[in-house]
Amino acid sequence: MDIFSGLLDGFAIALTATNLLFCLLGAIIGTAIGVLPGLGPAATIALLLPITYVIGTPVTAIIMMAGIFYGAMYGGSTTSILLNLPGEAASVVTCIDGYQMAKKGRAGAALGIAAIGSFVAGTLAVVGLTMFAPPLAEFALDFGPPEYFALTTLGLLLAVTLSGGSIIKGLIILLFGLILAMVGLDPISGKIRFTFGSIGLQGGFDFVTLAMGVFGLGEILYNLESTMKTEIVTTKLGKVFPTLGDWADSRWAICRGSVIGFFVGIIPGGGAVISSLASYAIEKKYSQHPEEFGQGAIQGVAGPESANNAASSSSFIPLLTLGIPGNAAIAMIFAALMIQGITPGPFLVAEHPDVFWGVIASMYVGNVMLLVLNLPLVGLWVQMLRVPYGILAPVIVLFTTIGVYSTQNQVFDIYAMLFFAAVGYLMRKLDFDPAPLPLAFVLGPLVERSLRQSLLLSGGDPAIFVSRPISGILMVIFVLLIVGQTIFFLRRKWKRRCCVPVPPETEKSL
Template sequence: MFDLLNNLALGFSVAVTPENLMYAFLGCLLGTLIGVLPGIGPVPTIAMLLPLTYVLPPVAGLIMLAGIYYGSQYGGSTTAILVALPGETSAVVTVLDGHQMAKNGRAGAALSIAALGSFFAGCVATILLAAFAPPLASIAFKFGPAEYFSLMVTGLVGAVVLASGSLPKALCMIVLGLLIGMVGTDVDSGIARYDFGIAELQDGVDFAVIAMGVFGLAEIMNNLAQKENRVDITDKLGSLYPNKQEFKEAAPASVRGTLLGSALGILPGGGAVLSSFASYTLEKKLSREPKRFGKGHPAGLAGPESANNAAAQTSFIPLLTLGIPGNAVMALMVGAMTIHNIQPGPQVMNSHPDLFWGLVVSMWVGNLMLVILNLPLVGLWVKLLKVPYRILFPAILLFCSIGVYSLNYNVFDIFVMALFGVIGYIWTKLKCEGAPLLLGVVLGPMMEENFRRALLFSRGDFTTFITRPLSASLLLLAVGLIILVTLPSIRKKREETFVEE
């Protein structure tokens, strides 16, 4: 307990400096903005801003990117409530009761319930992150190459199982990501592989270039292809204060959603998405009046909103303690750390304590900023919703191109980004998710390195992966997940949750 307080004190000394407060505010503001504007999610935005972290101090850069992520969870609820357009996938459930409350003249109260529930969830999840990260990191120090390889296999299997959409498609995207991650110079032999004789590919395909293409450019094309639908905006907000009955119904749901989201956020794949759906299902089953759900029930809004924000924060736990990204945003955070030659994992806590604890405390500071941003500035967000997308996309396209060029000052990267943009757009039409691909690209080289290292230590004995207890347990868990998802009842429930929605 004493160590935890000392660590939090260090975190506050880092997070509340004027510079880091400014970057936290900038991240929260951008996160809210992209959450409010439908079609621009945290992944393309973080991908576009990734090159900016080259010139920022490591702590400031990560604080800003983290602010964008959990800020977008807040902002996504604004469009879901006012326009019935979820700015974020995890805000899809918010539309069901949030927009109905707005139609019933309780838009202001709905926005307050969402913001306060998110603030509560964010605070609790930050405390859990601070409390559980150190013991998990100490366990992670016992991991050898075999354990890390098995952990990454389990993480990729989990990402496939929990990915929204078709299982075979998610599996194909993972495999494709692993193959792309192999392009470049072989670490052991120094021989170029899969570069097709192109000199620029000898260092591999830059992670940020793929992310900007698959998420940034593909999102632009996808949004331009759709008819704009921003007419039905609820301008009449009403009172910003929930009445006694609304608060009484929302508060317990918020607590349950926070606990559920905190647990599910640690899982690989769509933690925030899964937790919001799971929370809504739980609230509906526990309610004495299930027929009120979908007609403006405060519990149907508070639970999922708290759950997705808690999941957004606890998804940092596997990244910071094990070095394993659980979703596309965490994969981008790995890229940001790599830019500054910081190896994500348990050693971060000891080698960069200012970064680790500064980031943890900045989440609490950011949650406080987001409450201030979301409630008084609702009028501004309503006006932004009326901006046509055709005015926004040229600026986004220019920003993507400048960002990619600034990585290596190479025009070739812009062409690669454009190629992945077109491919990414085709994938969206085929309903193939880009997140598993990104995880494959990030984890592929790490898996290969640990696989080779494990075989080197065991002198080529492949049984090292099943004779080491921890490694065998992780592989057994991966097999268990595969068997579980093939069960008819589980497969049907998964399709109802992810595919149909």
């Protein structure tokens, strides 16, 4: 099946009444959680995972999940611009100039250019996804256990190193995730591991309980500690359609943001946050008026918002073609596919073309829906910010509890989820980034299986990982990454000791 006919078939699936409805539902939920600070797309998809059990077809479930993910990127800009508070992590840099624009009475223009930039970038990235994904999936058909082991370990390492936090903490969380994935029956030898006599643990931890606990309830518990109150900018939104001058100022920022976002999104661990930061840095560096950045430059909104949308679409490429989720939200979509009995990876396009093309086509439709939802309805989204957290929090708890109970109809899962909630809360208290945890958990079985199969294949010779061309190249990148990070860390330490007294609060451990 060629790309064009595949896409046409995809549109035939995406444009059915049910799929359009779930695409719209995903876009609305995504925008809503993007608007609400303190609940990210990963947490929301985690909260909605049990619903995928009751949604009839896999393609419908994934269309809704995808809608939530890229919808959150659109919604995140609203709180950044109006409250100076990012609705989700990828909109952090939008606060800088977006809020300044709002204070100058140009909130409408900022929200408008964010929505239009998001639409253009999101659509361009889906075109890229349409073109790149099928050939990459075909290439990945040649992958054996050594290639998969090299790819998954490199992906996990990249997810830690690119997350921007402490690398040691990231690696600890990664290993914790791998160990959690090993709880229960060993798939090769049949031995029971880490269950301590509990029958409930013999089947291993369920991804839904882990995701809901760490990302859903963990976040709620942490937010409950906060005493911070925020004020919405009270100035009128004004016209949300940018003027010709705004468009002229931001069109190249949108184009650059789209390209940066697309390529950063493909890299595991890259994702929406890094792409928006990179886009902002590039816009400021190459601007003719860099002094305007931080004072309400429209390019400072257009670039990052375009980049984070492009990245959210392109991060589907490693998932759909290699079966490797690059970030926490995509790991939730990976789990949703597994719940539906579909293994993401190179065989997806051949075995489930309806899912592959249906989801891609729905992204074109979803981006149009989001543009329509975001421009005229921005005032409505702002009203949503007035829902008190005191009502929202217990409703989310009720939702997660019945949701996790419904997966297997046993209270044990609720206790498991509460254990993960406590873990997620402590992780935030100790400044651990929880993103590598679901990635390691979903990739853990693949890492272990491919490692042990590779060693069995080679008769115990570890050289198998470097003697085959693809795994060899991936392993070289893996080693270079570790060496590079170590050198970077040591050089920074050495410079600090010898030369400049850097302000202590900016210092970050390895």
